[in-house]
Amino acid sequence: MCIPHGATGTVSNGFVKKDKPQKSIKRVSQDQFEKGDPNFVDERTKAYKPKEEKSFLASLFK
Incomplete structure (x- = not known):
């Protein structure tokens, strides 16, 4: 006979x-979402500069 599990x-x-x-997480208002936080302080020390992409040969002969 089988016994049920x-x-x-x-x-x-x-x-x-x-x-x-x-x-x-506290939801922000739609106005703040669209326009950003007015009290935001940017603490970055330098601006973001994307890395220049060099070809393989240009990096080889440098």
């Missing part, structure tokens, strides 16, 4: 799952 019941191994606080 749930017939034996569960056995507790003593593990208790801790409750974690929910991770939530």
